[in-house]
Every structure is written in C-alpha cells, then in structure tokens.
Amino acid sequence: xxxxxxxxxxxxxxxxxxxxxxxxxxxxxxxxxxxxxxxxxxxxxxxxxxxxxxxxxxxxxxxxxxxxxxxxxxxxxxxxxxxxxxxxxxxxxxxxxxxxxxxxxxxxxxxxxxx
Amino acid sequence: xxxxxxxxxxxxxxxxxxxxxxxxxxxxxxxxxxxxxxxxxxxxxxxxxxxxxxxxxxxxxxxxxxxxxxxxxxxxxxxxxxxxxxxxxxxxxxxxxxxxxxxxxxxxxxxxx
Numbered sequence: 001x002x003x004x005x006x007x008x009x010x011x012x013x014x015x016x017x018x019x020x021x022x023x024x025x026x027x028x029x030x031x032x033x034x035x036x037x038x039x040x041x042x043x044x045x046x047x048x049x050x051x052x053x054x055x056x057x058x059x060x061x062x063x064x065x066x067x068x069x070x071x072x073x074x075x076x077x078x079x080x081x082x083x084x085x086x087x088x089x090x091x092x093x094x095x096x097x098x099x100x101x102x103x104x105x106x107x108x109x110x111x112x113x114x115x
Numbered sequence: 116x117x118x119x120x121x122x123x124x125x126x127x128x129x130x131x132x133x134x135x136x137x138x139x140x141x142x143x144x145x146x147x148x149x150x151x152x153x154x155x156x157x158x159x160x161x162x163x164x165x166x167x168x169x170x171x172x173x174x175x176x177x178x179x180x181x182x183x184x185x186x187x188x189x190x191x192x193x194x195x196x197x198x199x200x201x202x203x204x205x206x207x208x209x210x211x212x213x214x215x216x217x218x219x220x221x222x223x224x225x226x227x228x
Contacts, residue, residue, distance in 0.1 A: 004158070092158075106151075109157075
C-alpha cells in the first residue's frame with residue numbers, strides 16, 4: 001500500500017506570495033492532519049480534515065487554510081507569505097481519527113523557504 | 116490542557132550504549148501514548164504505542180511502558196546503533212484533546228561508532 005505523498009517536496013517563494021501544498025493520504029484513510037515543523041517551535045498542529053470538513057484547528061492565523069476533497073486528498077494554502085512561514089510542512093493521515101489509538105502516518109513533508 | 120514534556124537533548128551516545136529518553140505527560144482521562152521517530156530528511160514514523168496503563172509498546176528493540184502513576188512513557192533501548200540516530204518525539208492523543216495528537220519538542224539522538 002502506498003504511503004502518504006506530499007507535493008512538492010521543496011518550494012521557494014517570496015514574501016507576499018501565496019502557496020498551495022498537496023497531500024495524498026494512504027488509500028482508505030479519511031482523516032488528514034497538517035503540521036508545521038520549525039527548529040524554534042517544534043511540531044505545531046495546523047488543522048485536521050475528515051470527510052471534507054475541518055474537524056480540528058490549531059492556533060494559526062487565517063492566512064493558513066486548507067480543504068479536503070471527496071477522494072480524501074487535501075491541500076493547504078498560505079496566503080501573504082511571511083519569512084516566519086519558512087518551515088517543513090507535514091501531512092499525516094489516519095483511518096478515521098476517532099479510534100482511541102490515534103495512529104497517524106506521516107508524509108515526507110514539503111520544505112517551504114520564504115525569501 | 117494536555118501537554119507532553121521530554122528531554123530535549125541533544126543526546127550523544129556510543130554504539131551499544133543504553134538509551135533512555137524521558138517523557139512525561141499531562142492529560143485528563145486515559146490518553147494513548149506514542150513514540151515517533153524522524154530520520155534526517157524524512158517525515159515522522161510511528162515507533163511504538165500504548166493505549167492503557169501498564170501496557171508496554173515495543174518495536175525494533177525500543178520499549179516504553181505506560182505508567183499512569185508517574186504519568187510517564189520513557190523510551191529505552193538496550194544497545195543503540197548508528198542507524199538509530201534521529202529525532203524522537205513523544206506524543207499523546209485523547210478524547211479531551213479532540214483526538215488531536217499532541218507532540219513533545221523532540222529529542223535529538225546521535226550515536227557515534
């Protein structure tokens with residue numbers, strides 16, 4: 001079974017631009033979560049989607065948004081990029097997200113650099 | 116709210132040394148506990164998990180026991196290898212955190228030959 005895939009793997013953008021990252025979960029997984037990883041802040045939860053609905057949201061500004069499609073693929077968008085948005089963005093999928101042992105499978109991440 | 120605390124390191128060990136990475140948590144109810152590992156340039160991989168008190172999770176020679184009385188889930192390995200060099204994250208999930216996984220800050224481990 002194929003793992004979680006994320007595209008692109010690397011991205012360089014300029015301040016003020018916007019960016020869209022894509023995540024394809026493991027086949028059959030319906031929950032997709034997004035995380036931002038930086039050396040200073042560690043792993044921070046952005047949001048989670050389940051059945052095309054945002055179910056959980058972290059403490060990020062409205063510039064960060066996401067969506068999920070009917071095939072469970074998910075995209076996240078960051079508008080008006082800031083230098084501080086430079087990070088590794090990780091996507092994780094799980095079966096439903098409601099089972100008690102909330103076992104997540106992570107993709108390799110998208111490395112975003114904002115200049 | 117729920118939280119996870121772990122030693123941040125970096126930890127440097129010689130090959131075949133004994134490894135312990137401490138992890139403690141704060142949570143209401145009965146969370147599930149996890150250890151994830153991140154190798155350089157990769158995403159996180161689930162290493163092991165435990166879903167109730169006194170459960171022992173184990174994988175690839177790593178072990179961790181869910182201790183509710185001390186709210187701990189320390190990671191141990193009897194003999195580390197160079198290939199174990201990575202960042203290790205302790206994490207929890209519970210109904211009271213709306214099923215989100217909450218991660219600790221990560222512990223960087225370097226194993227030298």
